[in-house]
Amino acid sequence: MPLSPAGLNAPLRRLTSALLPVALLTLPLPALAAPDAAPADDELPVAEIQAFAEVFERIKRAYVEEVDDATLLRNAMRGMLSELDPHSTYLDAEDYQSLQESTQGEFGGVGIEVGKRDGQLTVITPIDDTPASRAGLEAQDVILRIDDTPTEGLSLQEAVDLMRGDPGTEIRLTIMRQGESAPREVSIEREIIRTESVKQELLAPGYGYLRISQFQTRTGQQVVEALETLREEGPLQGLVLDLRNNPGGVLQAAVEVADAFLDHGLIVYTEGRLPDSAMRFSAHRDTAAPEVPLVVLINGGSASAAEIVAGALQDQRRGVVMGTESFGKGSVQQIMPLGENEALKLTTARYFTPSGRSIQALGISPDVEVVRGRLEVAENTGLRVREADLEGHLAGNGESDERSELSARLRDDYQLGEALNLLKALNVLGERGTAVTEPPASSE
Known part of the structure; x- marks a missing residue:
């Protein structure tokens, strides 16, 4: 009726x-x-x-x-949000916890990176100064059981979920190590594991490399620390900021990273229907690397917060953006808790680069387009392979294994090699950009 x-x-x-x-x-x-x-x-x-x-x-x-009623109502909420846009969603307790762990870079666990090799759950590497490293776990260890659960047939995510848990709780791992005839059982107490979203290294003397895998709560601080570590090796003549395949993350972290390279000017602003969704973020005078020549690498996997950084540095003429067009996610999501263990992730605003660009569904276009590939020597071109390029060549007096591995990596990663070449060219020519100082009068 x-x-x-x-x-x-x-x-x-x-x-x-x-x-x-x-x-x-x-x-x-x-x-x-x-x-x-x-x-x-x-x-x-x-x-x-x-x-x-x-x-x-x-x-x-x-x-x-x-x-039951609860299932129907939760499905109804999911349905309402799924028809809005791809980024608005209902988060149940498990999804909400995963999101918090991802953005905060902290979770309860043992501190190992794992993967599937030949169908077996295998330790890729134990993270330094974690319960796993202190318990003696090694790379290539095969994990046969997690507590009483066999790992055979488990997906990688299911295995990770089993190993994570509340700090202070104990987990038993049954592992098989190469060269040993029988499995061994290791008991480990979980702790808070903090993941690092920033890595740094020197590509050549004076030329640094910063890789940001995603934007977490502590990413801005980690960038400043990474720059200090690079400077300990000597003055920086150039820097590659690698944002390729970075899915984004926390808006404030993107602002802090851009602020590390800018000493004035607008970074990003947002607009939405609610009054508190209209925000503007500007750079501070005190900054970590205001003068170092900069190349920013992006590709189709660079999204959201990564695009905020690339767009700000591009608009402010602070660095050269190189690579391929970015993903094009120009919206901001707000997390709205529903009770204690559930939340609503809702798109509430669009963000704009300092010049007033909305990159929603458009992306950031690089200043220099370089398609990812491997540098190969073509036949009949007259180019010659040097002794250092031959696999298994004798090392010279001034050549280290580390430098040899880096040279091979630069050949394999064509975009990274071109970024380094551009930085060297900028130093030779002494070119410097001037920053955009006037924000747009209106976004309309």
Whole structure:
């Protein structure tokens, strides 16, 4: 039987009280009595809610298998959000915890990187100064069991989930090590593991390399520390900032990273329907690397916060953006907790680069387009292979294994090699850019 439009029947009262308790507190009573009137923005569409309640009740009564109310309501929330945009979603307890761990870079675990090799769960490397490294786990160890659960047949994510847990709890790993005839069992107490989103190294004397894998809460601080570490090797003549395949992350972290290279000017601003979604972020005078020549590497996997950094440095003429066009995610999501263990991730604003560009569905276009590839010597070109390029060549007096490995890496990563060449050329020519100092008058 259809619901009466004259009032709210029992199923509708039960549904709306469970689904919209806050809205009902502020809903004007005349709106319930006059469903045919044009609803105001803050009024609930009674006819649509009645139809929703009827669908809810019919599923409860007639679906082939019994479905509990909580499952139906959570599915309804997921459905509402899935039709908005790809980044708005309902987060259950597990999803919410994973998001927090990802953005904070902290989780309860043992501190190992694992992967699947020949179908077996294998230790890639134990992280320094973690329970796993102190317990003596080594690269290439095969994990046969996690507590009492065999790892055979488990997906990589299922295995990771089993190894993570509350700090202070114990986990037993049964491992098989190469050269040993029998498995060994290792008991490890979980601790808070902090992941590093920034890595640094020298590509050549005076030329540094910063790789940011994602933007976490502590990424800005890690960038400053990485720059200090590079400077300990001597003055920096150039720097490659690698944002390739960086999916983004925390907006504030992107602002802090851009601020490390800018000493003035706008970094990013956001606009949305809510008053608190309109924000502007500018650089501070005190900065970590205001003068070092900079090349920023991006590609189609550089998204969101990575695009904020690349766009700010490009607009402010602080560095040369090199690579291929970025992903094009120009929206900002806000995390809205629902109770203690659930949350709503909702797109609430668009962000704009200092010059007023919205890169939503467009991306950042590089100043210098360089497609990823491997440098190969073509036949019949007259180019010759040097002794240092031959595999297994005798090392010279001034050549280290580390430098030899780096040379091979630069040949394998054509974009990185071209970035280093550009930095050297900029130093030879003595070219420097001037920053954009005036923010746009309006984004409209």
